[in-house]
Amino acid sequence: MNEALNLDAAFSALADPTRRAILARLAQGEANVMELAKPFEMTQPAISQHLKVLEDAGLVTRRVDGTTRPRRLAKAGIEAMDQWLAMLRKALEKNYDRLDEVLAAMDQLSPQTRKLIAKPRTRRRGEKR
């Protein structure tokens, strides 16, 4: 099995959410097609097709074990997953950096609290000034 990373094939393989999910599953350990198909509402042939794309891209390798062909991440697959998760993390961080700015700019009091401050309660009848 060719483990060399073909960048074009690898990123095109990663463009599909199901294939990224398969890689994430394999990052936790070897699995066969049946195990990989389980979390998806997809047939085993459909999963096999995705696996072929991942294998052709050098991200996943297979071995023979009796009648099954367990898949595992190739080194390139591990690197691609790391890169992918770093990007995911970056997008999350971007949101929260933006939230930092929004919080700095916004009035940090709730409308209720603001109302209480703006309009002290009116004096009840007979209450002294």
Next chain:
Amino acid sequence: MSKLTMKTEGDTHIIATRRFAAPPEAVYRAHTDPKIIQKWLLGPEGWTMPVCINEARPGGKFRYEWTNGKGQGFHITGEYIELVPYSRIVHVERMYLPDPTPDSHVETRFDAVGTGTLMTIRMTLPDEPTRAAMLATGMEHGMEASYVRLEGMI
């Protein structure tokens, strides 16, 4: 403020924490007021959230729709289970990519730390493979956009 931390716990949880300089009241409002949400929950540059419906009450629904203005987009729907102003939100959500992901159960806590807030998000997925899929397909928004941008760079 302090960086985001993310870790898995057991087989089905993802825990994320982030500190903010603002008090819990403000951070809580930024998560429940649609006008504020639309300003920051956007993912990478260039993406917007044209639809932001948020009924922040127990049993209330929310729906967020994102687009990159070039024909790509996706959405999330969810329902609130419990809201304790300004300290705790419990909800379920799923992402449409376009097929719905399994529901994830999310508890968000806002704890006062000094004059700021420590936010802790605890996500619970149905099982371990689903969590792996969740981490890979983008538990936050804008992953597709990140990918597209990276692809343009190489």
